[in-house]
Amino acid sequence: MIVTGGTRGIGREVVDRFVEHGDTVVSLSVSGAPVPGALSLACDVGDAQDVERAMATAVGELGGLDVLVVNAGITRDNLLSRMTVEEFTTVVQTNLMGAFYPVKASIRPLLRSRRGRVIFCSSTAALLGGIGQGNYAASKSGLIGLARTLARELARKGTTVNVILPGLVDTDMGREFPEKVRQEFIETVPLRRAGTVTEVGSLITYLASEEARYITGAVIPVDGGVSMGV
Template identity: 50%
Template sequence: MARSVLVTGGNRGIGLAIATAFKEAGDQVAVTFRSGEPPEGFLGVKCDVTDAAQVDAAFDTIAAEHGPVEVLIANAGITRDTLLLRMSDDDWDAVIQTNLTGSFRVARRAAKGMLRLRRGRIVFISSVVGMLGSPGQVNYAASKSGLIGMARSMARELGSRGITTNVVAPGFVETDMTAVLPEETQKQYLSQIPLGRFGRTEEIAQAVRWITSEEAGYITGAVIPVDGGIGMGN
């Protein structure tokens, strides 16, 4: 049966691959985007997750078109990489506001509808960096690590109503962001990955789709690494 699915930041990269996987499975998929154009074939809703009023408006639009959100993928995120001593308050605040507070805001709004339905799936897109750390990414790592504590607390709060809350933590994935890395940096990363390659966005998307499926209905509060083995033991 088609479900109402929302993917935040679903207009490119991992977000678009996730949205596409749900659409191919027959779900009704809405994507939020902050700038540019929405991808064709999806309900595109312009929304900055750092703005509570825009989040509320987006959920109202989606409910009118597809019904209340039954599956939320909180994927919208930004980076502002720089070393600790050079990192400004603004660099810190912008990343935390988008990646962590933005995810909290959309999850809170989605949970309201899911509690009424007595079912739902929430997935936060974290990162292997949230567990391993990364020089120059103190803000990003903190935001992605914070998603895990948030998801596990929500799993305990919402579980009795048939709502699962999980985290998918991608490793290094072939996207526009990794494509611009210097060749030496890419080689260095590849040498640390047991599978010896970067992941594909489709591989992240399939893990996300599975964790929201009926087959995964007894999994909540989990962190699913899709990282080629780089984060083993975390």
């Protein structure tokens, strides 16, 4: 199993869950910071050559690949009227191209496994948008089109591809919002709270399991109901 952005937040929760289950896990992150029980590799997911190198090493260490969790992501919030080209392209490069590169590098080993699982971590911003998040929302929307195309292309060999849409989650990234903005958003959530990494991780665990082998091309919110009806 390979997890991008595996050192903190949702990614770290996923790595810890699968390590505890006895699986062999590779965590990819810019820092390459060690995660107990996992093989940690430094990798800039927005750099095609760096991803190719890291993925080749990871697949070699694993002896193949069954599960890829595409989780790495960044924000550079700004109103579109003020957003710089660099702010837009940096987010798209990391969040969207940073999904394309590892997925492309993993297609052959996933098909060889004949039970591959790809899980993209998108965001409710992909459906709802967000003030100051035009770059983030665009990159996360792109994951849905990429995933559904991939789901059709890989289905012939039993590989499933799904997308989860976390809402506001209690992570370092989620806590970066000003408290006033955070509280205003929580008031729009039917369950009136932020989610936890455990709640998001449990969905990823299920989608990676044999029990989920007939689910593919799905876009599944885990957001306290904020995007219902969209």
